[in-house]
Amino acid sequence: MTSALAEVMATSLDFYGIGPARAARLDAHFGEGLRDALSDCDPAVANILGDEVAEIAFAAFKARAAELDLLDWLQHRGIVAVVGVPTARKIALAWGVGGVQALAENPYLLGAFLPWSVTDRVCIALGFDKEDPRRVVAAAEAALYARLDENHTAADFDTAALSVGKLLAGSETTGEQAIRRAVEAEALIAYRDVVQPMGAAAMEAFLAQELTRLGREAPVTDLALPGISPEDLEAAVERYANTIPFAPTRPQRKAVNERSKLTRFQRLNLTHPLWRKGPRRTRYRRAARLGPLLARRLCFSASLALCEPV
Known part of the structure; x- marks a missing residue:
């Protein structure tokens, strides 16, 4: 199977002059060492691509090093095999600089891109315990963001606890405990008897501020542009x-x-x-x-x- 890095090289315009055939040759020659070969400007790359195309490849890798390093990290941990190259590329592009360190510290951050079932399966395979605090908090976030996908920006405590409990099936941590830990970690916001995911709370706070600001402005006849004398x-x-x-x-x-x-x-x-x-x-x-x-x-x-x- 072609590596994720080789697929990027075969399809990205940044790697000009490298198509599927040349990318496959690089992948076959270097295997898991392809990333290091590009990073170190290995002369063997020029033997396969030619000097001009090799220089383009080295420059492109340097420009996208953070993204491609994360893609390589996902590949070596078997995550690419689970989620597929297109999704892995989206993750790598979104995280960029600092992505490897962030995901190494907490792979449950993948929940921003993947369904809970896939995220949990990947992290359990990486050796996470079911009682790990990062898993507990991530489950609470996943449950609230699932409600957000259904156009609910908040949930009452009991409803949220029930949803979180289903995601943590088999764990000794209850849904109520998970929500409290998520609030302490500032992953969720608690207000009176409801809880919100941080994203929804920030969105609503921003809208409230903007509506308040706009309410103080003088009205204009044109919504696109104010009047001009x-x-x-x-x-x-x-x-x-x-x-x-x-x-x-x-x-x-x-x-x-x-x-x-x-x-x-x-x-x-x-x-x-x-x-x-x-x-x-x-x-x-x-x-x-x-x-x-x-x-x-x-x-x-x-x-x-x-x-x-x-």
């Missing part, structure tokens, strides 16, 4: 004109002025296929065709310049 728009046009090698033409300036009067819905209509094919020739459409790119840039930059943080 003619004077501010003209000033924005002049500022932008000073940054380009040639001045905007009069039709382009007019297009900016006309486009700034559109609502968000009207701007979207200008690019809708049914609108483009329709018989109508409004002044907005003619204006937009004179200089749509410049109009979009100027209107957007002017609106950003007018936006002040609350």
Whole structure:
């Protein structure tokens, strides 16, 4: 079976010039030592790929070393064989730097990518005890995130304890004990008689803060951009004109002025296929065709310049 690293080399554009055949030859020659061969710039790699392609391979490996090191770590612990190369690549890409150390300390972090049954099976195979605190906390998280997948951001304590108890079947730790440990580890948030996974709690706290902030702002007529006065728009046009090698033409300036009067819905209509094919020739459409790119840039930059943080 081809290694995960060889599959990445065969399919990634970063490893230019290496297809399935060359990757297979490298894998057959180096076996489990392929990662070290790339890391050490082994001359034998050049004997197989040629000097130019070997240099590309060494540079690509160096640029993606953290990701590929984690992929190699997953391969050597049999995790790739369980989850498959595509999923292993997603895990390696997401974790990157520090991933090997983090997963070595707590492989139950794989639960962010894998179902609980797979995560638990992998970790038990790595030698984890069923009473390990990391397993207990991970089970509590898995149960609450499973509810989140069903659109529940929180659960009452008894319901959560029942769900966690099912995941810890065969363990001496009860669901109630698991939840309390997860709260102590700050993996779950307890509020009155409900518990939440940390992700859901952070999400709801952020939304509450944003809604409070927006509630203090003055309303605008356009949800996409705040209103722009003619004077501010003209000033924005002049500022932008000073940054380009040639001045905007009069039709382009007019297009900016006309486009700034559109609502968000009207701007979207200008690019809708049914609108483009329709018989109508409004002044907005003619204006937009004179200089749509410049109009979009100027209107957007002017609106950003007018936006002040609350």
